[in-house]
Amino acid sequence: MQISGASYIAGQWCIAEGADKFFGFSPKLNQPLTTPIFEATEQMLQQAVSAAEQAFVVYRQTSPAERATFLYAIADEIEALGEQLLEVTHQETNLPLVRLQGERGRTMNQLRAFAQSLEQCKNGLLDLDIKDQADPNRTPLAKPYTHLSYLPVGVVAVFGASNFPYAFSTLGGDTAAALAAGCPVVMKSHTAHPVTSELMTHAIDKAIAKTGMPKGVFSMIQAKGYGIAHQLVAAQPIKAVGFTGSFGVAQKLMETIATRKEAIPFYGELGSTNPQVVFAQKAAEQGKQLAQSLCQSVLMGNGQFCTSPGLWLVPSDAEELIEEAIEQLSQSKSDTLLSPNIVRSFKRSVELLKNAQGVSLLAQGVLEQTFHANAHLFCTDANTYMENKQLHEEVFGPSVMMVKYDNAQQLKQLVDSLEGQLSASIHGSNNDFVTNAQLIEALQYKVGRIIENQMPTGVEVCASMNHGGPFPSSTDVRSTSVGLNAMLRFLRPICRQRAE
Structure with a gap:
């Protein structure tokens, strides 16, 4: 597959005229790689965010079964990338091929686990719905019928991680959880593996086309400058942020979020000494x-x-x-x-x-x-x-x-x-x-x-997993970035009430 070095915005591969270039790095050779990656502009980012906002109106109305089909398709397309994906990521990270094969499998399984959860839900997403029946004969006031369910929050910004080029990056856990919840994603790729991000984006591009999802449901931004990251979290249509990285970077992004008129959650997984x-x-x-x-x-x-x-x-x-x-x-x-x-x-x-x-x-x-x-x-x-x-x-x-x-x-x-x-x-x-x-x-x-009596390395992807913790290991002790409950970060409650 030919590598363009472009950003992907609502179904289009985009390079700004006269765009600055940056390059990936080979840790093994200790030298820059030769494929140019083109810096996205603020205008391109705004186009991505606007397209995601428009796509949300359509995507939020898809059924759980339709979103499950979409997630299955993404996993299948990652698998179809074959050896090229592994070879490119190995070149960009020098992580062992066996490790990358395992992480690729985990990433696909993650997507499929969310898909299965969507297929199996009988009582709303994650079976969270609660219904209280009416009692018109209750005195002194009749009791209304109430139904608590959950809605997707809106467009989610996701930041790729350096240390997990598949499982916590372009199509990793944050993206999978947001898409499963019904939220479009604008993804900022990590500069440590930009070509890997492009290949993974090709996978979701094909899945979008195959399943008829709105094109703005996913965009991927290539940028080395910090300004784009701050513009992304400050953008009004962004309603939540998924982040895996250092405490210092997270703190600066949270400072930018604090200047917004509308407060939004920043779900950061920031590291740990794991005693x-x-x-x-x-x-x-x-x-x-x-x-x-x-x-x-x-x-x-x-x-x-x-x-x-x-x-x-x-x-x-x-x-x-x-x-x-x-x-x-x-x-x-x-x-x-x-x-x-x-x-x-x-x-x-x-x-x-x-x-x-x-x-x-x-x-x-x-x-x-x-x-x-x-x-x-x-x-x-x-x-x-x-x-x-x-x-x-x-x-x-x-x-x-x-x-x-x-x-x-x-x-x-x-x-x-x-x-x-x-x-x-x-x-x-x-x-x-x-x-x-x-x-x-x-x-x-x-x-x-x-x-x-086990080592902490290795996090099982399952319904009962919790990957988060008290600050400063994460920014919200109530949430997890791994497992099916990761979807909860991108949902909000809504109650419907009527008299009967």
């Missing part, structure tokens, strides 16, 4: 095996998962676990990160930690290329960690902060000191879980998901 709470009996009995699993999880994707286990809370005497972690990470080899900016940020963060008072560097992996990121294992005591908020910050990449605790009381204090997290794992025996029941009860108020 690994290791209880004493588990550390004593299975310390070596647990260390191996933790290290494998940290090194998965070279630490570029939003659920990477970056904080380990371990007993001070867990010598077997600590020694094995040192050995595993010391032998690990460096790898690329998704962009030069991410590499620079990683290196700055680990240098700060190397110089932090009370922090020791226990191990670092083999650095095979200067533009790579290698694993780092830092260690500190509980008091130092609680006193220094810098140590609480996420390091995006293969870095671990191990915090040693002396007793159950100190571990409880550590949990109390945590900021909001997407997930936390508790590693222990049944006896550990009983003994530490109060700590686990407190931990659930710090996280969106508690995992028992």
Whole structure:
């Protein structure tokens, strides 16, 4: 398939006259790629938003079955892209092909799961409808008939993520949830994988044509300048925003949203250190095996998962676990990160930690290329960690902060000191879980998901999943960006009432 470098606006591939160009980047070769991508203009973005607003009038009236057919068609067209999609994304991200195959499958399954939910709903979307029957004989006032159902909120802005080029990008979870809810999408692609975004957009373009959906139901904007992103969230027809990315970028976008006359929700998934709470009996009995699993999880994707286990809370005497972690990470080899900016940020963060008072560097992996990121294992005591908020910050990449605790009381204090997290794992025996029941009860108020004796990397796409958490891991603790309930972010209640 020929790559144009264009933006896609309501069924048309568009390049502005005299448009500026930017280029993707090859992390593997550490050099820019050669395919030019053309910067969208503010006028093009306005056309996309206006087309989406017009399409909403038609799209919101489609039946759940019609939207299910649309989502199935999108998934089928992604599959039809074949090897070209995988090869292009590998070139743009250097993520392993096996990882990309799995993520592509997850992305298609995500779309199909929403489609199946739409097909199976018998009582409104997600079976949320509530009906209260009338009682004309009630005194002193007759009771009316009331019916609570849900409407799509309107046009949704979606921002692609760097670390998940399929599952959290062009046709990822936010887009799938919005389309399932009945909302058109204006999507801002991520500059780390612009050609991937174009290929994925070809898939939805074909699905739109096959199912007869309004052309403005989806647009994809290519732009490297920050101005377009702020224009998008400020546009009056935008009624909600789905975002996966850094806290800093999210904060700036939220500041722009705050200047709007109409307040809109900003659903941001912003990152997490995903604490690994290791209880004493588990550390004593299975310390070596647990260390191996933790290290494998940290090194998965070279630490570029939003659920990477970056904080380990371990007993001070867990010598077997600590020694094995040192050995595993010391032998690990460096790898690329998704962009030069991410590499620079990683290196700055680990240098700060190397110089932090009370922090020791226990191990670092083999650095095979200067533009790579290698694993780092830092260690500190509980008091130092609680006193220094810098140590609480996420390091995006293969870095671990191990915090040693002396007793159950100190571990409880550590949990109390945590900021909001997407997930936390508790590693222990049944006896550990009983003994530490109060700590686990407190931990659930710090996280969106508690995992028992498993690693946090890997988020199951299913009806019962929750991928979100207290601030600053996400901007709305009540919502999830994964699973069928992700659709709720883009719905609003409506009540119909009548006398009978």
